Amino acid sequence: MKKISLANLNELYSAISANYPLYLPVERAGEVNYGYYEEGAKVRLDVLKTVKSPKDCFFPQTEDLMKFKVEGQKIEIIDVREHAKPFVVMGVRACDFKAFDVLDRVFLVDPLDTYYQTKREAGIVITHACGKVEESCFCKTFGIDPVNPLGDVTVWTDSENLYWRANTEKGEALTKELGDLLVEYQGNAVEEQQAKVNEIYAKLPLASLTTESFKNGDMMELFNSDKWQKLSEACLGCGTCTFVCPTCQCFDIREFVTNSGVTRFRCWDSCMFNDFTKTAGGQPRTTQMQRYRQRFMHKLVYFPQNNEGAYSCVGCGRCVKKCPQGLNIVKVIKEFGGKQDA
Amino acid sequence: MHNVEALIPIIAVVTDIKRETPDVKTFRVVGLDGKKPFEHMPGQCAMISIPGIGEALFSITSSPTNKEYVEFSIKKCGCVTDVLHAIEPGQQITVRGPYGRPFPVETVFKGKDLLFIAGGIGLAPLRSVINYVRDNRDNYGKVAIVYGARSADDLVQLKEIEEEWKKEKDFSVYLTIDREQEKWDGHVGFVPTYAKELAIPNTYTAVLCGPPIMIKFTLAGLLEQGFEKKNIYTTLELRMKCGFGKCGRCNVGDKYVCKDGPVFCMTELDELPDEY
Numbered sequence: 001m002k003k004i005s006l007a008n009l010n011e012l013y014s015a016i017s018a019n020y021p022l023y024l025p026v027e028r029a030g031e032v033n034y035g036y037y038e039e040g041a042k043v044r045l046d047v048l049k050t051v052k053s054p055k056d057c058f059f060p061q062t063e064d065l066m067k068f069k070v071e072g073q074k075i076e077i078i079d080v081r082e083h084a085k086p087f088v089v090m091g092v093r094a095c096d097f098k099a100f101d102v103l104d105r106v107f108l109v110d111p112l113d114t115y116y117q118t119k120r121e122a123g124i125v126i127t128h129a130c131g132k133v134e135e136s137c138f139c140k141t142f143g144i145d146p147v148n149p150l151g152d153v154t155v156w157t158d159s160e161n162l163y164w165r166a167n168t169e170k171g172e173a174l175t176k177e178l179g180d181l182l183v184e185y186q187g188n189a190v191e192e193q194q195a196k197v198n199e200i201y202a203k204l205p206l207a208s209l210t211t212e213s214f215k216n217g218d219m220m221e222l223f224n225s226d227k228w229q230k231l232s233e234a235c236l237g238c239g240t241c242t243f244v245c246p247t248c249q250c251f252d253i254r255e256f257v258t259n260s261g262v263t264r265f266r267c268w269d270s271c272m273f274n275d276f277t278k279t280a281g282g283q284p285r286t287t288q289m290q291r292y293r294q295r296f297m298h299k300l301v302y303f304p305q306n307n308e309g310a311y312s313c314v315g316c317g318r319c320v321k322k323c324p325q326g327l328n329i330v331k332v333i334k335e336f337g338g339k340q341d342a
Numbered sequence: 343m344h345n346v347e348a349l350i351p352i353i354a355v356v357t358d359i360k361r362e363t364p365d366v367k368t369f370r371v372v373g374l375d376g377k378k379p380f381e382h383m384p385g386q387c388a389m390i391s392i393p394g395i396g397e398a399l400f401s402i403t404s405s406p407t408n409k410e411y412v413e414f415s416i417k418k419c420g421c422v423t424d425v426l427h428a429i430e431p432g433q434q435i436t437v438r439g440p441y442g443r444p445f446p447v448e449t450v451f452k453g454k455d456l457l458f459i460a461g462g463i464g465l466a467p468l469r470s471v472i473n474y475v476r477d478n479r480d481n482y483g484k485v486a487i488v489y490g491a492r493s494a495d496d497l498v499q500l501k502e503i504e505e506e507w508k509k510e511k512d513f514s515v516y517l518t519i520d521r522e523q524e525k526w527d528g529h530v531g532f533v534p535t536y537a538k539e540l541a542i543p544n545t546y547t548a549v550l551c552g553p554p555i556m557i558k559f560t561l562a563g564l565l566e567q568g569f570e571k572k573n574i575y576t577t578l579e580l581r582m583k584c585g586f587g588k589c590g591r592c593n594v595g596d597k598y599v600c601k602d603g604p605v606f607c608m609t610e611l612d613e614l615p616d617e618y
Contacts, residue, residue, distance in 0.1 A: 026440075065349055069394035075353050075393055075434040111348040111586050218591075219595060223615045250590030253349075253583045255394060262393040266349075269589075277591060279581045280420040282554065284617045294617070298593060305596040 001177065002164040002182035002189070009045070009162060013037050014101050015178055016088050020124070024090040025050050034089070045157060047071030048134055049318055051180035053096050053296050057089045058119045059103060061243075061268050065115065065253070068262040076259075077152035081115065088174070094149035095139040095316040097247030100125070102314070105307050106249050115266075124170050131193055132160060136317030138206035138330065144314060146201065147194040155192045163190050206330060210313060211335040214300040219285050222301055223293070229337050232292035234325040239270035239326070242295070244318040250276075296332045320331045350434035350584060351391065354379045357411065359431055362498040363491075366463055367427055368403065370396045371437065372411045373480045379437050382406055384447055384470035385577055385605040388439030389585050390414065390603055391422065392429070398422040399582045399600070401427035402440060403466040405473035415466040417496055441585040442604050445471050445549065445575060447478075454547040455483035461559055462491050467496050467577050467604075468551050485494045485510070486542050490518040490533035494526045516540060544568040550576045558571025561608065571608035578604045594618050 004012055006209050010128035016022045017037045026035035027042040034054045035329040037043065052061075091102075099119075107116035130137075139146050148154070152171035157162040164182050166175045175182065201207060214222070242248040252269035255262050269276060271294050277284050303312035319328040354431070360372035373379040377503075377509065380388070382402050391397035404413035418427040426435075445451065456475060460468045471564045490496045497517065508515045509584040518536045529536060533556050544567050550557050557576060558574045564574060583589040592599035595614040 070393055073430075073433045076586065077350065077353060077436070079350065081347075106588055109587075113349075113588055114347050115349070196559065220613070220615070223595070249588070251583065251588070253397060253589070256398060258399045262445060264393070264397075266583075266589075269583075269591075277581050279579070280423075281579065292615065293595070297595075297615075298590075302593065302596040 001183050001241060003161045003184050003185035003283060004164065005159065005161055006159075008181070009043070011040075012162070012178070012181055013043060014039070016090070016174070019177060021085070021087040023054070023087060034091075042074070045128060045162075046129065048093060048132065049316060051318075051322075052244055053099060053316065053318065054089055054092050054294075055096075055099060055246050055249075057087070057109070057123060058100065059249060059268075062265055063115060063267070064263055064265045066264050069262070070262060070265055071205050080263075084118040084123060085135060088126060089122045089153075090126040092125055092149070093128060093130060093316070094146045094153060095137075095146050095314040096246050097125065097127050097149045097151055098139070098142065098144050098314045101317070102247040102303075102310065102312050103249055105310065124153075124174055125151035126153040126155055126171075126293065129154060129156045129190075129194070130197055131156065133197060133201050133204060134317065135205055136320040137201070137204060138209050138315035140183050140201065140207065141209045141211060141315050142313060144312055147197050148340070152218075156193060156258070156340060158189055160192055161185075161189065172222055174191065187266075200256060202322060206315075208318075209315075209330065211300060212310075214333070215258070215309065217301065217336070218296075219301055219305070221335070223297060225336070228293045229289055231288040231332055231335055235272070235288050235292045235327055236272060237272050237291065237337060238324065239272040240322050240324065241319040242270040242272055246316055246318070246324050247299070247312045271298070282324055296329060301332070349438070351389065351397075351438035353377060353434050354437045356433045356435060357423045357427070357431055362415060362500075363496045365427075366415055366496075366498050368413055368415045368498070369426065370411050370413050371435070374434075378408075378410065378412055380412070380440055382412070382440035383444030383579075384474045385444035385467055386413075386440035386442050387585070387600075387604060388412070388437050388441065392425050392433075393436065393437045396422045397436075397583075398480075399441070399585060401470070401577070401579075401604070402466035403469045405470050405477060407474055407477035408425045414462065415469070417463040422449075439585060441600055443602060445477055445577075445605050447471060447474055451475075451547060452481050453483060455543070455545060456485050457538060457542050457546040458485070458550045459533060459537050459548060459550045459552070460487075460489045461556040462496060463498065464550075464552030464556070465489055465566070466551075468549060469499055469502075471549065472507065472543065476513075478564060479511065484546075485514070486540070486546065487515045488514070488518070488533060488537045488542075489516070489538060490520070490536065491530075492520050494519050494523050494528075532556075532559075534563050538563040538576065540564045540565065541567065545572075546573070548574045571612065574608040576608070576611070578606060 022037040030048045069076040107113035130146040299312040362370045402417045580592040587598040587601040
């Protein structure tokens with residue numbers, strides 16, 4: 001393991017960003033989100049939950065797919081994909097890192113989504129173990145270890161140092177490039193912090209949340225439950241939950257037309273919106289209850305059925321914090337009996 | 343799957359446009375090399391677009407046995423279809439696909455007597471199967487086709503039905519329209535009722551496609567006549583953007599209509615939420 005003093009972190013960021021675009025939690029206008037490092041950026045490695053998750057680096061909120069030149073009856077397709085250059089995303093929490101695995105299960109199964117794949121392969125991921133927890137955290141419900149995430153490099157921070165451990169070849173190579181900036185460390189600051197965080201986690205309000213009732217539940221029985229009506233009554237259909245969610249991956253494909261041609265792009269979309277499934281022929285989900293149910297059935301039942309039991313939720317707690325109506329997946333899990341000591 | 347990047351289409355040309363009904367046209371499509379843009383199986387779909395307007399998924403109405411071109415019968419009912427209905431032959435479009443699970447023409451359907459029941463534009467995907475069966479006639483038993491539309495003017499592929507299907511060996515074709523109409527001496531009445539009156543033996547394997555209300559009542563009638571759900575198939579249509587299980591739009595239960603369907607057996611639909 002290696003370390004660097006917190007006082008020298010800017011040197012570390014500069015050294016990494018000299019060779020790679022560096023994407024990490026940055027505060028802008030009072031909000032912390034992943035953004036590119038530049039000198040003077042207000043890096044906020046300490047923040048647990050960025051407003052949006054880092055899924056943007058592999059699955060951007062909007063992304064050009066291709067352009068077209070249209071002349072009379074003729075069409076020309078212009079490939080806009082660039083060879084993705086290596087980049088570094090730093091500060092990824094264990095929950096968000098696990099969410100990349102969920103996205104991989106969608107985009108990296110046949111047929112491959114090459115837009116996602118090239119970015120995924122070019123990305124060097126530095127995860128950041130949690131040195132603290134928040135009330136809205138429940139990653140352990142999904143078997144995630146917040147104090148020991150993987151990725152190409154794992155870092156831990158305490159009040160003095162950032163501790164650095166390379167996990168993969170990519171991580172080793174990056175470590176080598178940073179040379180003397182990182183110094184050897186033999187102490188047990190990390191272990192001590194891990195034990196402390198685990199102890200606090202056990203006292204969190206959501207520590208005993210379990211998804212057992214979904215694991216053993218019957219799909220149609222869960223779907224037809226009368227609990228959905230009450231659970232969804234306050235839902236505004238604003239889609240905030242899906243936009244801050246690290247695993248939500250539904251997208252729309254749209255076009256914009258300019259004098260120089262047509263650009264086809266994709267952008268995040270939300271199953272909470274009423275036109276998500278609307279067609280010229282009809283609308284299979286006419287009520288907000290149906291849309292609300294779809295989102296949670298997908299995360300807790302449908303997705304696991306197609307992915308060896310893996311849930312499409314990582315317990316990051318963003319929806320818990322951000323829903324303007326105080327609705328979230330925790331309430332759903334609890335309502336269906338997912339709390340052992342309730 | 344066409345061997346290109348999944349979301350990137352190829353350019354194709356509309357070489358012929360045939361008006362079927364006041365709001366349905368059939369488009370003949372070939373690649374820039376003049377050959378079929380892709381190979382497909384009956385029941386599969388493809389994404390078509392005119393850049394600047396948008397992309398939409400359509401069932402392929404021609405049979406794979408047609409070696410020269412693919413055809414799409416398209417009803418004018420939205421942004422993309424409005425523009426498609428305004429184009430002239432020679433227009434280039436983009437296509438990608440084919441997508442989805444086809445009808446089991448090489449497995450379950452083989453050797454069976456087949457009953458096709460369609461309403462309106464619902465004939466489009468079934469025509470692909472029907473012509474496939476005609477071109478591989480020895481592989482299948484008797485064929486009964488019940489096809490209805492609002493009026494005689496709304497029946498698609500009427501020329502092919504009259505001049506080819508009706509003359510095919512062991513083919514029975516039954517046409518119906520919803521209301522009496524001048525110069526129509528055929529059957530008048532709704533498809534579900536007519537299908538029931540015809541009392542086709544319940545040993546046939548049934549394939550349904552049409553508006554949801556038609557499917558609902560036709561299915562009920564077939565079950566009443568003793569058809570087993572495992573011998574009834576249909577094809578679904580939901581909003582889709584990607585066509586291969588990524589964009590999340592056509593998710594119903596643990597299935598994606600684009601890749602697990604659009605063809606489903608009724609026993610499979612029984613195990614899914616009613617959100618299609």
